[in-house]
Amino acid sequence: MHLLIVILGVYVATLGFAILINVSPKALNLGGLVGVAGYLVYLAYFTFIGGYVGANVFGAFTIGICGMLAAKYKKMPVIIFNIPALVPLVPGGQAYQVMKYVAMNRPHLAFFYLMQVLMIAGALAMGFLLSELVIQLYNYLKRNLKKEEKAHKRFFFFWFKDVKIIRVQN
């Protein structure tokens, strides 16, 4: 029940931000789903393994991959799916806490939250970088495997032809 509320909340929050930054209505639903996927991975890592940096890396990784798939499917730029989906993970609340504690003259707490902001922002960027790396590797492998497959087919074709010829001769 609690998980259901969280999923619904993330979906609606992603949609809300997407509307605020003027995303096309055709991309809204998929963008919300990408956001939910990213947040679920984040939540799973956070509860079962622990540590918010790793959780953010894998959350951003998931968003990167899913956003790429959605962009391919809808033929729109990736950024349309990535930026709204990032909203539940982004360190906005912490950035606000930093400045609040600076203004209220509590530098220790401010520094604590500042470190969190930097770590989370870095983790999200690393996650995106990793997803881009994986996508490029996948494309590279796909291209090369196709070439190899063709080569194999030609090889087998000649091989079978030879066998046939031998049988006929026998």
Added chain:
Amino acid sequence: MAEKHESKNSREYKNKVVQTCLLAGKILIENGSELNRVSDTIKRIARNAGLDDLHAYVTITGLMISANDEAGAQISEIEKRNFDLRRIAAVNRLSRQFAAHKISLDRFYSLLKKVEHIGFYYPFWMMLLSAALLSGCITVVFNNDIHDFLITCLVGMLGWWIFHAIVSRVNASFISEFVAAAAIGAMGILAVRFGLGQSTDNIIIGSVMPLVPGVQITNAVRDLITGNLISGPARGIEALICACALGFGVSLSLVWLG
């Protein structure tokens, strides 16, 4: 055919290509694209227009593009930056159509001029509603605070309304965040005092969420990692000042009322 070749090498044509690249890059940066994509798009447009040796120096506050020796370098300045993904999508679509030779260079340029005047998909009440839902849902998801859902929606909506009203009337960039944050803080404190909500902190964090520069901070680190050593820190400092304005606004009302 010979005529066409002649015209592709002419000075006017190269000038037009540089101007088109400049306009496309300007629209992309103004609406929150990361810089890797901007320089990629510019290079692609130039290659499709048949101009191979085009150099672009892209930063967050301005961009310079020079074609080879005949057409001189041109500069475009960028003053305001916000998020409007519809324009980014439009530039992307036009660039793809140009790459597929569906539209000519002149048509591409005139369509890009029109992109600057594209409006919003959604009516104003829908944006208000989405700001409200965004704030409420963030409170529920982050702080497990279901009781404050409705009041956070209300405060967030009013805060975003104030922000939007000031942005469209005043030309100073960080004042609007400051005033909106001060209003949100005051409303959160008063709501708790009148018994409408339970936790001031949760209400304020949720309501500030539509204004907070979280995506800008992440984009700054992304720019930094991909090697834009000038734009990454610039974007980061812009986000930091924005967060500063928000935090100071809220703490002003906390000091006065709380």
